[in-house]
Amino acid sequence: MRDAHTVEQVRAAEAALMARLPEGALMQQAATGLSTAVADLLGRVYGARVLLLVGSGDNGGDALWAGARLARRGAAVSARLLSPDKTHPAGLAALRAAGGRVVEDDVAALATRPDLAVDGIVGIGGRGGLRPDAAALVAALADADVPVVAVDVPSGVDVDTGRLDGPHVEALATVTFGTHKVAHLVDPAARAAGTVHVVDLGLDLPRADVTALQADDVAALLPVPEPAAHKYTRGLVGVRAGSEQYPGAAVLCVAGAGTGFAGMVRYVGAAADEVRAAHPEVVVGVGQVQAWVVGSGGGDDAAEAVREAAADGVPLVLDADALQHLDAAGSGERLLTPHAGELARLLGVEREEVETDQLGFARRAAEETGAVVLLKGRHTLVAAPDGRVRATTVGPPWLATAGAGDVLAGLCGSLLAAGLDAFDAGSVGSWLHGAAAAHASGGGPIRARDVAAALPTVCRALLG
Numbered sequence: 001m002r003d004a005h006t007v008e009q010v011r012a013a014e015a016a017l018m019a020r021l022p023e024g025a026l027m028q029q030a031a032t033g034l035s036t037a038v039a040d041l042l043g044r045v046y047g048a049r050v051l052l053l054v055g056s057g058d059n060g061g062d063a064l065w066a067g068a069r070l071a072r073r074g075a076a077v078s079a080r081l082l083s084p085d086k087t088h089p090a091g092l093a094a095l096r097a098a099g100g101r102v103v104e105d106d107v108a109a110l111a112t113r114p115d116l117a118v119d120g121i122v123g124i125g126g127r128g129g130l131r132p133d134a135a136a137l138v139a140a141l142a143d144a145d146v147p148v149v150a151v152d153v154p155s156g157v158d159v160d161t162g163r164l165d166g167p168h169v170e171a172l173a174t175v176t177f178g179t180h181k182v183a184h185l186v187d188p189a190a191r192a193a194g195t196v197h198v199v200d201l202g203l204d205l206p207r208a209d210v211t212a213l214q215a216d217d218v219a220a221l222l223p224v225p226e227p228a229a230h231k232y233t234r235g236l237v238g239v240r241a242g243s244e245q246y247p248g249a250a251v252l253c254v255a256g257a258g259t260g261f262a263g264m265v266r267y268v269g270a271a272a273d274e275v276r277a278a279h280p281e282v283v284v285g286v287g288q289v290q291a292w293v294v295g296s297g298g299g300d301d302a303a304e305a306v307r308e309a310a311a312d313g314v315p316l317v318l319d320a321d322a323l324q325h326l327d328a329a330g331s332g333e334r335l336l337t338p339h340a341g342e343l344a345r346l347l348g349v350e351r352e353e354v355e356t357d358q359l360g361f362a363r364r365a366a367e368e369t370g371a372v373v374l375l376k377g378r379h380t381l382v383a384a385p386d387g388r389v390r391a392t393t394v395g396p397p398w399l400a401t402a403g404a405g406d407v408l409a410g411l412c413g414s415l416l417a418a419g420l421d422a423f424d425a426g427s428v429g430s431w432l433h434g435a436a437a438a439h440a441s442g443g444g445p446i447r448a449r450d451v452a453a454a455l456p457t458v459c460r461a462l463l464g
């Protein structure tokens with residue numbers, strides 16, 4: 001499990017550890033890990049030009065100490081001090097002693113194009129976006145296409161929420177310390193962090209509320225049939241989706257539901273002929289199920305479909321059109337699978353607000369509805385009403401394709417029918433969906449049906 005801790009949790013763990021270690025020991029560990037990661041990215045340290053962006057706190061101190069290490073290995077390291085009066089004194093002395101130099105202004109900093117810049121402007125002590133002087137320098141570096149490695153977090157992001165509070169650094173990679181922070185998993189900040197490397201500090205950390213499942217977690221949660229299982233004990237998943245106008249949604253939802261986690265798939269709706277033709281193993285018609293997926297279906301049909309599914313008193317996945325009829329869904333176990341626009345409609349806010357504060361709105365929706373909310377996005381978030389959130393960090397950008405959401409809803413429904421609770425079903429389903437997309441894509445474009453087709457291969461690899 002990848003844990004993402006809050007600033008408060010990290011500060012407390014660091015303080016406890018620092019009390020037992022010599023002064024400055026943690027910063028040395030941090031700077032060593034940082035300089036190693038920068039060296040790896042540079043490939044060749046000797047002769048490389050590295051520019052340090054140094055703010056007023058210990059984040060700048062990390063950058064200076066790492067810069068000193070790189071300078072000792074032959075890099076030409078210069079430092080642009082953004083708060084010259086408050087620069088970390090020992091770090092600055094170390095850089096100077098190693099042959100690094102301080103540049104007076106942005107013009108001098110960019111006189112020769114750096115091969116790489118190290119963002120030590122601000123770390124977990126930051127508030128608000130970049131200040132104007134830092135923003136101007138960061139923009140100039142972006143114009144010159146200089147890759148940036150962020151120290152701890154890309155400066156300007158909101159560490160505990162994943163929001164962007166104004167101008168910020170867009171990093172190629174981020175080197176963080178002790179543990180992931182929320183901003184490393186939650187978009188839009190996670191996107192600004194690039195690839196995240198964690199330098200272990202040996203912190204003793206509490207349970208995190210924001211986590212990301214890893215392959216071994218998913219493998220442990222997968223519902224595997226008992227030796228004596230038969231199709232009914234493995235769970236039946238019912239799908240109510242599709243319409244005469246959109247039969248494809250039903251076919252794809254059933255494809256997701258029918259990847260083998262549930263013992264059987266039942267279909268009810270207007271696209272029965274298309275579903276039968278594509279999936280001969282599906283049973284058509286009402287009957288007993290252990291979970292229902294109610295998805296794209298259009299208008300009044302969706303309200304009726306939600307009401308009928310809820311009447312069975314089993315867990316529900318509510319997707320697409322069904323999300324507009326939550327009042328008909330009762331208060332049992334429910335997994336809602338909106339994209340940002342659908343969640344915005346649900347909460348009566350603008351889509352843009354949801355996109356800028358994905359964690360906040362996913363949590364709010366879960367709390368207000370009492371359901372588990374799976375907010376689809378580049379890093380899908382699955383929020384439980386108790387505040388726990390799992391982010392999905394696998395999945396290529398190619399997954400943003402028509403019908404992929406139908407496959408996901410069906411897949412989550414089959415996991416619910418097989419006995420997972422809504423939080424596990426949503427997060428495991430989302431992880432498998434992303435991993436299957438990555439497998440199917442191999443770096444190229446995919447269709448929703450390819451994602452469904454790749455699911456058994458991904459599961460085989462996990463269980464193997």
Ligand SMILES: NC(=O)C1=CN([C@@H]2O[C@H](COP(=O)(O)OP(=O)(O)OC[C@H]3O[C@@H](n4cnc5c(N)ncnc54)[C@H](OP(=O)(O)O)[C@@H]3O)[C@@H](O)[C@H]2O)[C@@H](O)CC1
Pocket residue numbers: 011014015018026027028030055056057058059060062083121122123124125126127128129130131134151152153156177
């Ligand atoms: N703790 C540990 O054990 C370890 C910590 N480590 C490292 O320390 C970092 C935390 O250091 P920190 O506490 O000094 O805070 P940090 O983020 O450098 O700067 C805070 C100062 O910046 C300023 N400022 C605020 N907002 C700003 C903005 N938007 N734009 C510009 N400036 C802004 C504000 O000062 P002001 O200018 O307002 O006086 C504030 O006081 C952490 O991220 C990690 O890198 C590692 O070495 C491992 C061990």
Ligand SMILES: [K+]
Pocket residue numbers: 059119120121122123150151152153154155
């Ligand atoms: K930073």
